Amino acid sequence: MTSILVIHPYFGKFPNIFPFWLESCHLNEDVDFLIVTDQQITTTSPNIHIWNTTLSEIKKRIEKITGISVWLEKPYKLCDFRPLFGEIFKEYTSNFDFWGYCDCDLIFGNIRYFLTEDILRNYDYILGWGHFHIQKTIDPKFENVWKTARGLWRNINWKEVFQSNQNEWFDELPYGASGRYYELYPEKCWMGYSNNHACYESPTPSLLNFYSLFNNYQLWEKWEGYQKQLNRLPFLQRQPNGDLHNIIYHKQGINLFTIGINEKGFIESRPILYVHFYKRKFSIKLENRIQYIIRPNAFIPYRKLNKILLYIYSHHLSIYWDYIKYRINRKLSKRN
Known part of the structure; x- marks a missing residue:
């Protein structure tokens, strides 16, 4: 090997x-x-x-x-x-x-x-x-x-x-x-790009949800940094299909999955190489490091998911407070 x-x-x-x-x-x-x-x-x-x-x-x-x-x-x-x-x-x-x-x-x-x-x-x-x-x-x-x-x-x-x-x-x-x-x-x-997606995710803390510029078409379409590079870096090109919503991540042994609702309304799980968090702050709610769920503000114990639970995990109220604090800190740092 x-x-x-x-x-x-x-x-x-x-x-x-x-x-x-x-x-x-x-x-x-x-x-x-x-x-x-x-x-x-x-x-x-x-x-x-x-x-x-x-x-x-x-x-x-x-x-x-x-x-x-x-x-x-x-x-x-x-x-x-x-x-x-x-x-x-x-x-x-x-x-x-x-x-x-x-x-x-x-x-x-x-x-x-x-x-x-x-x-x-x-x-x-x-x-x-x-x-x-x-x-x-x-x-x-x-x-x-x-x-x-x-x-x-x-x-x-x-x-x-x-x-x-x-x-x-x-x-x-x-x-x-x-x-x-x-x-x-x-x-x-x-x-790492194939089938209209990158094999990894990198959700920015400037967004409330776990949406990555690499794998969300609406974000990609609005990001000028991507559009200016398409002639030099054609692998960045994306087509408008395949996005997941209400995203969380599931660690299961060596494997890692993005889990969300697909365009047909079903829960879909996709294996990914890694997820990168841009220094996002998390609360740690467990000790098990082999199997767990990563939601936008916390690492929590794994539970079998349904649509309601997936929505709750990806839209907790504390996420909005963390987002407000993030935006305030960003503005203060720019002033300084």
Whole structure:
């Protein structure tokens, strides 16, 4: 089996869903994970590796690789250095066929169900939004890719990105290393889109419900960021069918499902690779990390669903209060 290493550097206190993320990694026992952190983590999972270090040590490694002084005073800036993870963590990545990275404000489903041996044989660069990504370890094309990529907000090169004190989204679509790889080698990229949907979800906390820009046609149609990229990134194109409503997520062992009401009015369950939450706040209402339901504001015990229960789980009153607080905080942060 093709070997995969997923790297997650994280410095500071982990989010409260971290134990659930960690368990979803553990359940994918044929994928390895490297957590690089200054926190103490206890795990007996043979596929999860811990490297305790500091942010300043990672900065030294980056400066040795690039030969320039870089700005890395805050952990979130690490996202801009993700294209270098293969070199930064070479003592680990060199032992694997593929290396990649992910966030921990997500829950994995069955990774190998989606990233099949056929996909790993035929593609060098897999997924590109930054939530979860892997790429071939031995790939002579890649240095030219990231050295000719640009930032998202400004057309700046890699040196300017690495010295900027802002996050420039240098790793991900629509520009960054992922966008550049697709521009140069589209036939070697697999971005997770098929049958009019992405194989993952990423519901933004700016919406009340679990609707993802990647899988909801009405949101997609209104989002100018998508429309402007269709000529460069044609895989983003969507057709007006197949949306689910009243969505929750169900974790069942290694598998993860989106559950909602389809256009025929029936409850439908769809397997997904992962769901990413954009730092959404959750209440944790259970200890079982193997089987549970994720509703827009909480992780709760699993119950067999019917339409009424599904509606209740996806439209609880507390969600609206959380939404109001989110909007207030957004306005205050913009003023500051």
